[in-house]
Amino acid sequence: MEDEPRENVADLVHIYREGDDDPEKCSALRLQRMEVAVVHSSVESLPTGTVLDPYAEQALSPADPLPVVAVDASWENAEEVFERVDGRRRALPFLVAANPVNYGHAYQLNTAEACIAALYILGEPDAAREVADAVDYGDTFLTLNREPLERYSDCRDSKDVVRVQEDYLADDES
DSSP, X not given: OOOOOOOOHHHHEEEEEOOOSOTTTOHHHHHHXXXXXXXXXXXXXXXXXXXXXXXXXXXXXXXXXXXXXXXXXXXXXXXXXXXXOOSEEEBOOSOBOOSTTTTTOBTOOOHHHHHHHHHHHTTOHHHHHHHHHTSTTHXXXXXXXXXXXXXXXXXXXXXXHHHXXXXXXXXXXX
16 A cells, blocks of 8 residues: 655645734745745634644644644734634744754744744654755754654653653753
């Protein structure tokens, strides 16, 4: 029996863009131009999926469904924007940014990095690499976060991801 053809990466990544940032520096628009994401200008047009929400109470895990739904908005009004997006809300676990603005800072991922991480954790490492190839710092992001991404992607559920995150942070401190 032949393997089913994998979906186009853009079918796995949907981004609502609020439009309050510089279009030239917007990683969501870059992903759309590289045809690895679909950018939406209306929350009503988003598919049902797993919403990457830093305010969520549960961590993203391999038990969560595709597609990934990200929000590209200013931190000044992000919480208000997230309230308008429907779906299963999940927060990304500990990861380190590689983007030029927040390089080396934990939990300071831009939209592209969040999508790369989510795909990897959700069992789509090849799709994550395709998205990473769309941004200059994508390979660096995967290299910096290789160990935690591997460990998170081996988890069963959100509770496991939190345990792995705690173990990883404890190991990192010693």
